[in-house]
Amino acid sequence: MVLRGALPRVARRAPDDSTRVAGATAVNILQQLRLGFRSLMLHKLRSALAVLGILIGVTAVIWLVAMGEGVSWQAQQQIKDLGATSIIVRSIKPSEGSSREAGGRMGIAYGLLREDFDRIVANVPTLQRAVPMREISREVRRGEQFIDAQLIGCTPDYFTMNRLAMARGRPLSELDMESYANVAVLAYRAAEKLFPIEDPLGRTVQVGQEFYRVVGIAADRNAAAAIGGSLDARQYDRDVYVPLSTFRSRIGDRVFTMRAGSTQLETVELSQITAVVEEMRDVDSSAGVIKSLLERYHKTVDYAVVVPKELLEQAETMRAMFNVLLVLIAGISLLVGGIGIMNIMLATVTERTREIGIRRALGATRGEIVQQFLWETVVLSGTGGLLGVAFGFLCGPTVTALRQGIQTLLPEVWSALPPNIRNLEPRLAPWSVIAAFAISVGVGIIFGIYPARRAAAMDPIEALRHE
Amino acid sequence: MSDDRRLRDDGRTGLPSATRERRVVARVEKVTKVYRLGGHDVRALDGVSIDFLEGDFVAIMGSSGSGKSTLLNLLGCLDRPTTGRYVLAGEDVASMDDETLSRIRGRYLGFIFQSYNLIQQLSVVENIEVPLSYQRPPLPGGRERCLKLAALVGLGGRLGHRPTELSGGQQQRVAIARALVNNPQVILADEPTGNLDSATSHEIMDLLDALNHAGRTIVMVTHEDDIAARARRVIRLRDGRIDTVSENRPLAPAAEVPALP
Known part of the structure; x- marks a missing residue:
């Protein structure tokens, strides 16, 4: 046995070269x-x-x-849809015990007043706008078709505030408000149910004895977060919007409701007021002003103040x-x-x-x-x-x-x-x-x-x- | 490097014998090793002193229990003596800590085992490379050197094979190449032919002979007389002491030692 070839020679350790050592480390890891x-x-x-x-x-x-x-x-999306800069005040029916006092033959009166709306507008300095709204459940008909709709009396601001886009037609206008017009905007699903075949625009729907001309159809919209003590998320798909002025003159503040077999008369002026402020940082102080205003003028707590920003934080x-x-x-x-x-x-x-x-x-x-x-x-x-x-x-x-x-x-x-x-x-x-x-x-x-x-x-x- | 040059220079100056000029690469001085076994002190080595010269080829023999394995473990820096000194390449290693001993093994020693001790999941060339990964600082030209060594031991064509795909003799050649890769001062072989048939044994011994002729210092433990006969010196141990030292042939004069390339 003979060595095949010469024994390779190794140069004894070269002086320490830091760059080579660093390079060697990467190779070493691999x-x-x-x-x-x-x-x-x-x-x-x-x-x-x-x-x-x-x-x-x-x-x-x-x-x-x-x-x-x-x-x-x-x-969070649902809460954000309520608006991070808004403060929502809703009417709440007081509990049975306290409502009796205000009751009697005239039924019960509770909730937000148009005066509250005026007071909020006058007293909240950072207010950008305030949007009043009144809503009730009503059957809405179109010939044979009918739905249990949420009839909403609102101002044109309501559409912008809730970012309700129009699928077709137009939203409610100031002119509708001023002229007490019998016009309605239907939520997308409501329109689908009431008008399975026809084009709803220009046709009429019936609420009680009144007829309303459909001027627009709102685009489909996801539900918003639950507010005002109700557990359900706010659904927009059964809404029928009419001008607030028309709502007041045609339906009025007093509403008969059937509850547990007995008829009850309820007087509510506004279901909801949404106050929108300019800046997020003004929300808390403005909410404080609104709360103290309401506390001063309401003997019973027949309202709830919801601050979406707080919900968001929660x-x-x-x-x-x-x-x-x-x-x-x-x-x-x-x-x-x-x-x-x-x-x-x-x-x-x-x-x-x-x-x-x-x-x-x-x-x-x-x-x-x-x-x-x-x-x-x-x-x-x-x-x-x-x-x-x-x-x-x-x-x-x-x-x-x-x-x-x-x-x-x-x-x-x-x-x-x-x-x-x-x-x-x-x-x-x-x-x-x-x-x-x-x-x-x-x-x-x-x-x-x-x-x-x-x-x-x-x-x-x-x-x-x-x- | 300087030592190699000195060997060549000596040759040219024509000194009568290189023996006196040869450096001592490893010196064992009055080394004892005491183990505690079952409550009794066992004296495995009892005052052993030996010098290993550069280029020497030493066989250590002895019956089992004579202390030859203990001596090899001490020479291999795998163990420390109880008393006495062990100087390897000029460094006293008897009192070094575990990490320094590891570095000393990696730098100065090459190991050849009876059962080859290759790492199963690595290929031939990767096995040869193992000692290089423990060099601090790293040696230059690693992979290239491994390929040359594989060719040197006749396995240049089996670089990618796994140990299980090789015969015993081939595995031992890989082990020899691995023992050379760090350019050690001393190669320690523990019964290098113990698991091989006699033909293969002699091939492996031829390889060790050739390495010794090329200037490598080899210390080998064996219990086979014909294998020990291939070494230059034979040291027989008995009961932890050196019994006899015999010289098969004189240390080749430096002039006859082929210069390392």
């Missing part, structure tokens, strides 16, 4: 990752199961947060709490994944005792052994994390597919679902993606430390003897 991957490929199924544990955890974090964000975004708090809860749940699944990783790494370290001995003999320090095994756990958890993120991005499409599936295969289940669920659009939160990935890698490192330290603590002589 090498470590590759080495880690190769070692894990020794036991493909085992490694895959460990990766799966982390994958599920990361996907759970992203999905749960996306769902939570979707729900709270919906709620919703923000709710969202934060919700997210904490979701992250906690998802965190537990990541923890379980981490324990899985630790389990596998402990088995790996035992199996590779001899390799550890070899590496120690060939010059590896304890620190380098720790590093090697930590890199392996990082590869495991990082792979799980990356795949988890990939699956996380599938959240939106999956929900859409699920929704379509239920809609077509189980229509009765679909219609039974609450609208919040039906309309749920998961919203992927970028922070959750970053956090989930970072946590997964962190979990890998934390749960990898113990097995890695155990590997490094081995006596090289013993490790080399290990079978």
Whole structure:
């Protein structure tokens, strides 16, 4: 046996060159990752199961947060639709006990007065505009067709304030107000129900004995947040809008209502006043002024002041709490994944005792052994994390597919679902993606430390003897 | 590098023997090693002193329990003596901490084991590369050097193979290439032919011979007489002490040592 070729010569250590060392570090990390991957490929199924544990955890974090964000975004949109700079005052029927005092033969009178409206306009300095509104439930007819509509007497401002766009025709105008015109704007769905075939524009609808000419159809609009003590979200799809002046002259303030078999007379001047201020920062002080005005002139609390900004803040708090809860749940699944990783790494370290001995003999320090095994756990958890993120991005499409599936295969289940669920659009939160990935890698490192330290603590002589 | 040059210079100046000029690469001085086993102190080494000269080829023999494995572990900086000094390449390593010992192993020593001890998930060339990843600062020209060494031990065509795809002899050649990659001062071989048939054993010994002729210092533990006969010196241990030291042939004069390329 002769040496084939000359023994290659190594120049003894070159002087320390910091740029080369930095470059070597990047290469070194890549090498470590590759080495880690190769070692894990020794036991493909085992490694895959460990990766799966982390994958599920990361996907759970992203999905749960996306769902939570979707729900709270919906709620926030509804609140925002009320207007962040608005203060809504609504008439509320007082409780039975107090209403008796105002009752008697004339029935009960409660709620906001036109004087209140004037007082708000006169006394709130930062007011941009105030919009009065009166509403009752009424049957609205068109020939054979009829709907239980929400008849709303309002000013033209009501449309701009609620951002009610017109699908066709025009909104109510000042001229309609001044001339007490018998005109109406129909909500999109109301128009669909009343006029299944005909074009509603220019035709009339009947409310009680009165006829109203349809001048416009409002565009379809999502529900707004619940206000004024009612639990239901404010729906716009049964609305029929008429001028407030017309409402007052044709229907008046006094309304008979049927309740529990007995007829009751109620006198209400305005159902709602919406005060809009210029700036967000004026909302709280203006709301204070309005509240004190109402307190002074109303003996009983027959009104409610709703500040959407406050609702928004509450919703923000709710969202934060919700997210904490979701992250906690998802965190537990990541923890379980981490324990899985630790389990596998402990088995790996035992199996590779001899390799550890070899590496120690060939010059590896304890620190380098720790590093090697930590890199392996990082590869495991990082792979799980990356795949988890990939699956996380599938959240939106999956929900859409699920929704379509239920809609077509189980229509009765679909219609039974609450609208919040039906309309749920998961919203992927970028922070959750970053956090989930970072946590997964962190979990890998934390749960990898113990097995890695155990590997490094081995006596090289013993490790080399290990079978 | 300077040592290599000195060897060549000595050759040109025609000194009668290079022996006196040869550097001591490893010196063991009155080394004892005491283990505690089942409540009793076991004296595995009891005052051993040996010098290993540069370019030497030493076989350590002895029955089991004679202390030869303990001595090799100490020489390999895998263990520390209980008392005594061990100077390797001018550094007293007897009192070094674990991390420094690791660095010393990586810098000055090459290991060849009885059962080859290759890392299963790595290819031939990657196995040869392993010691390079523990060099601080890193040695230049790493991969290229590994390829040359693989060719040197006759495995240039099997760089991508895994250890399980190689015969025992081939695996031991990979191990030898790995032991050379850090340009060590001393190569320590623990029963390098223990798992091989006699034909393959002699091939491996031919390779070690060639390395020794090229100037490498080799210390080998063996219990086979015909293998020990290939070494220049044979040290027999008994009960932790040096029993006999015999010289098979004189250390080649420096002039006959082929210069390292």
